[in-house]
Amino acid sequence: MDSSILFEPFTFNNGVKTDSRIAVAPLTLFSSNPDGTVNEAESLFLSTRADHIGLYIQGATAVTKNGLTFPCQPQAIAESDLDSLARRAAVIKGQGALSIVQIHHGGEFANPAFTGEQALSSSAHGEVRALDEEQIEKIVEGFAHATELCIRSGNDGIEIHGANQYLLQQFFSAKTNHRTDRYGGSITNRLRFPLQVVEAVCAVRERLNRPDFIIGYRLSPEEPGENGITMTQTLTLLEALTEKPIQYVHISQWNFNKMVRRGAGLGTTRLKVIHDALGGRLPVIGVGGLLSLTDYVEAMQSGFAEFVGCGKSVMMNPHLGTRLYGARAEEIVTALDPDKEDHYGIPDPLWTMCKKGEAWLPPLKGAVPRTGAVNSAADY
Numbered sequence: 223m224d225s226s227i228l229f230e231p232f233t234f235n236n237g238v239k240t241d242s243r244i245a246v247a248p249l250t251l252f253s254s255n256p257d258g259t260v261n262e263a264e265s266l267f268l269s270t271r272a273d274h275i276g277l278y279i280q281g282a283t284a285v286t287k288n289g290l291t292f293p294c295q296p297q298a299i300a301e302s303d304l305d306s307l308a309r310r311a312a313v314i315k316g317q318g319a320l321s322i323v324q325i326h327h328g329g330e331f332a333n334p335a336f337t338g339e340q341a342l343s344s345s346a347h348g349e350v351r352a353l354d355e356e357q358i359e360k361i362v363e364g365f366a367h368a369t370e371l372c373i374r375s376g377n378d379g380i381e382i383h384g385a386n387q388y389l390l391q392q393f394f395s396a397k398t399n400h401r402t403d404r405y406g407g408s409i410t411n412r413l414r415f416p417l418q419v420v421e422a423v424c425a426v427r428e429r430l431n432r433p434d435f436i437i438g439y440r441l442s443p444e445e446p447g448e449n450g451i452t453m454t455q456t457l458t459l460l461e462a463l464t465e466k467p468i469q470y471v472h473i474s475q476w477n478f479n480k481m482v483r484r485g486a487g488l489g490t491t492r493l494k495v496i497h498d499a500l501g502g503r504l505p506v507i508g509v510g511g512l513l514s515l516t517d518y519v520e521a522m523q524s525g526f527a528e529f530v531g532c533g534k535s536v537m538m539n540p541h542l543g544t545r546l547y548g549a550r551a552e553e554i555v556t557a558l559d560p561d562k563e564d565h566y567g568i569p570d571p572l573w574t575m576c577k578k579g580e581a582w583l584p585p586l587k588g589a590v591p592r593t594g595a596v597n598s599a600a601d602y
């Protein structure tokens with residue numbers, strides 16, 4: 223099979239070019255040092271994953287201490303984080319990919335064991351407290367400052383993590399946002415915080431005069447439940463994003479071909495609806511369950527995404543980009559062999575999780591194949 227469609231040049235609206243349409247989806251590795259600094263195992267993983275890749279999007283990187291969510295999570299909070307941010311960027315850029323840092327606040331999923339305080343979100347529930355306006359402002363500043371650190375450390379861009387139920391989504395979704403102030407109620411109000419983050423991040427780029435620095439936004443297009451995000455609401459968010467000087471949107475899904483659940487575009491795939499609505503105003507990264515050469519080529523051929531993302535596949539295949547470039551289909555594995563730990567170079571904490579065979583992680587060789595949705599439990 224010819225894979226050249228995956229390697230057609232692309233130029234972003236700020237003039238940055240790439241020769242690969244493959245994006246490595248952000249992967250939390252749970253494997254930096256406890257203070258978020260980079261270590262050898264993490265570097266080793268990165269050093270074999272960014273060849274023939276367009277965008278290498280690094281896993282969720284905390285922007286404020288009160289957003290820390292995962293053990294050993296990378297951070298872009300303080301001057302002392304610059305060195306690790308620079309070292310990761312160098313490893314990725316050395317292989318030819320653009321190094322993009324996903325900037326993140328966990329909101330209600332922030333872990334008190336790492337933050338030292340109760341988790342904060344749009345609204346209070348259980349142990350979670352609602353953010354007041356001053357705290358919201360501090361987090362917006364955190365996203366801006368993280369962007370500045372990413373620029374100064376030589377990264378090529380940032381991706382705002384507005385997906386997977388973390389803080390930005392907790393504001394956007396009427397399911398989680400029950401505020402009665404200017405940050406809650408109408409969709410305009412629920413969009414206020416995410417858009418403030420976008421504006422603050424763009425302002426940093428402007429101030430540092432770095433128009434070549436890429437800014438992307440990742441979102442989850444739908445949520446289940448009565449008040450969950452609908453496709454109609456997502457199109458409103460996307461419309462607002464097209465008015466900002468950003469470079470791409472990234473649609474977080476576990477299945478590239480997932481159909482619309484409700485709202486606009488019912489009966490077709492979410493990516494088609496999104497891509498049609500954007501009409502080329504912003505490029506789209508589509509992701510979810512792409513494993514084989516055929517999967518990637520067909521996803522590109524669908525025409526619903528300018529970039530195709532790989533998460534689990536890049537964990538299972540060191541040098542995935544080069545294998546796709548050479549159309550070496552037989553060298554691309556679609557399951558992890560638990561006996562070949564050394565082959566993958568997956569850092570120990572993540573490898574230990576992989577060996578348990580949880581549904582959101584790469585399938586294990588010999589396990590009963592999963593049927594139906596790639597990951598129905600997590601596929602909101």
Ligand SMILES: Cc1cc2nc3c(=O)[nH]c(=O)nc-3n(C[C@H](O)[C@H](O)[C@H](O)COP(=O)(O)O)c2cc1C
Binds near residue numbers: 249476583
């Ligand atoms: C180990 C692991 C870590 C992940 N970490 C992140 C993350 O930090 N940020 C994020 O937005 N998504 C994260 N995801 C979701 C992936 O980016 C991707 O959307 C998902 O795995 C579906 O794509 P795939 O089928 O190619 O793996 C993670 C997924 C896995 C398996």
